[in-house]
Amino acid sequence: MEISKEVQDFIQENVLERFLRYILVDTTSSDETGTHPSTPEQLELGRMLKEELLELGLENVIHDEYGYVYSDLPASQGYEDAPSISFLAHIDTSQAASGKNVKYQIHKNYDGSDITFPNDDKLTISVKDSPELLEMIGLDIITASGDTLLGADDKAGIAEIMTAVTAWKKYPELKHGHIVICFTPDEEIGEGTLKIDMEKMNQLKCGYTLDGGKMGELETECFDAWKAEIEFIGLSVHPGYAKNKMINAIDVAARFFSQIPEFETPERTEKREGFYHLYDLKGGAEKAEAKMILRDFNEEENKRRMEYLQSLKNTFENLYRGLEIKLEFTHSYENMIKFLNSYPEVAEKAEKAIIAAGLEVNYSYIRGGTDGARLSAKGLPTPNLFAGGMLLHSRKEYIPTKALQKATEAILLIANNWVE
Numbered sequence: 001m002e003i004s005k006e007v008q009d010f011i012q013e014n015v016l017e018r019f020l021r022y023i024l025v026d027t028t029s030s031d032e033t034g035t036h037p038s039t040p041e042q043l044e045l046g047r048m049l050k051e052e053l054l055e056l057g058l059e060n061v062i063h064d065e066y067g068y069v070y071s072d073l074p075a076s077q078g079y080e081d082a083p084s085i086s087f088l089a090h091i092d093t094s095q096a097a098s099g100k101n102v103k104y105q106i107h108k109n110y111d112g113s114d115i116t117f118p119n120d121d122k123l124t125i126s127v128k129d130s131p132e133l134l135e136m137i138g139l140d141i142i143t144a145s146g147d148t149l150l151g152a153d154d155k156a157g158i159a160e161i162m163t164a165v166t167a168w169k170k171y172p173e174l175k176h177g178h179i180v181i182c183f184t185p186d187e188e189i190g191e192g193t194l195k196i197d198m199e200k201m202n203q204l205k206c207g208y209t210l211d212g213g214k215m216g217e218l219e220t221e222c223f224d225a226w227k228a229e230i231e232f233i234g235l236s237v238h239p240g241y242a243k244n245k246m247i248n249a250i251d252v253a254a255r256f257f258s259q260i261p262e263f264e265t266p267e268r269t270e271k272r273e274g275f276y277h278l279y280d281l282k283g284g285a286e287k288a289e290a291k292m293i294l295r296d297f298n299e300e301e302n303k304r305r306m307e308y309l310q311s312l313k314n315t316f317e318n319l320y321r322g323l324e325i326k327l328e329f330t331h332s333y334e335n336m337i338k339f340l341n342s343y344p345e346v347a348e349k350a351e352k353a354i355i356a357a358g359l360e361v362n363y364s365y366i367r368g369g370t371d372g373a374r375l376s377a378k379g380l381p382t383p384n385l386f387a388g389g390m391l392l393h394s395r396k397e398y399i400p401t402k403a404l405q406k407a408t409e410a411i412l413l414i415a416n417n418w419v420e
């Protein structure tokens with residue numbers, strides 16, 4: 001299938017209008033509230049999307065109490081037997097920078113020079129920050145104004161899916177099977193699939209999250225992720241009379257973490273290298289608590305790290321008699337390649353679509369997690385497709401308008417590949 005010029009023009013206009021509208025709703029999630037959704041603002045965008053899906057005539061439009069939005073697009077006539085698939089994007093934005101009162105700037109016909117911001121004259125985006133800018137000369141680039149993030153992560157994904165739905169409704173020549181549209185809350189705090197209706201999603205063949213970065217990107221791998229909670233129980237004694245009695249928990253903890261190899265930390269690793277990351281340590285002489293994450297593409301490497309922590313615990317308990325160290329590991333998510341390898345056609349159809357949209361496929365891996373990883377583990381193979389945003393979670397976040405358009409085309413082409 002080829003996407004006609006008329007459809008392309010329609011997409012270009014529709015997706016930009018939607019994107020610029022959705023980013024005005026502040027949907028910052030929070031890892032502190034403990035509620036579902038984590039912030040009530042996310043419900044506002046959810047309600048908007050529900051209304052728009054109803055207007056577009058989709059079936060079973062649901063906006064549930066947790067903030068998830070679901071809807072069904074029935075198959076094109078004659079394609080009722082084609083596999084059912086889903087497209088997903090997340091409603092929330094990262095709390096790394098404010099998402100309130102986003103004022104966008106469109107830098108038309110980008111010329112390769114530094115991009116500046118009206119509300120922060122110290123902030124610039126240069127080719128050094130983002131070498132990909134060199135490939136975007138001549139394109140229109142959208143940024144925020146310097147005091148907020150843009151929200152392309154993941155309102156670009158939402159706008160692209162909504163535009164694809166609009167195009168399917170308007171142009172019957174765009175063939176597709178049954179499609180479930182799903183927008184999730186709280187992805188940025190790792191809870192995007194916590195309350196998802198798996199009974200509904202598991203009836204589908206596969207899903208595609210529109211949550212990747214650069215145009216052409218297709219992600220089938222992510223970290224294998226563990227969390228370690230470490231508690232040091234010492235003994236507090238008056239410091240003037242503490243000789244051979246005190247076991248200073250926070251001091252012991254500091255020595256313990258100095259044994260973590262420095263070359264296996266986030267600031268010393270890249271690409272396919274894994275790490276230990278100590279991100280919280282607090283306490284006193286009596287007790288100290290630490291939180292650490294372990295990340296690797298290879299789960300055996302994470303097991304090795306857990307064994308090392310276990311051996312450190314034994315060594316330290318032997319070294320400081322009376323000290324107790326409690327060590328607890330939880331598996332946060334798994335590398336989705338493990339699950340996607342059993343369904344190679346899922347990524348293949350996306351690859352074919354990206355090429356048909358006129359882009360080069362950039363097979364990539366996520367040095368982090370994605371909703372798709374958890375969905376894949378729960379039985380719905382879900383790779384991650386580019387949404388187009390760059391320098392995400394930052395006030396420097398930007399997106400070329402062309403990416404919005406191409407991701408929408410890729411969605412239409414993927415759906416078509418599943419009925420061919």
Ligand SMILES: [Zn+2]
Nearest residue numbers: 090153154211
């Ligand atoms: Zn995202």
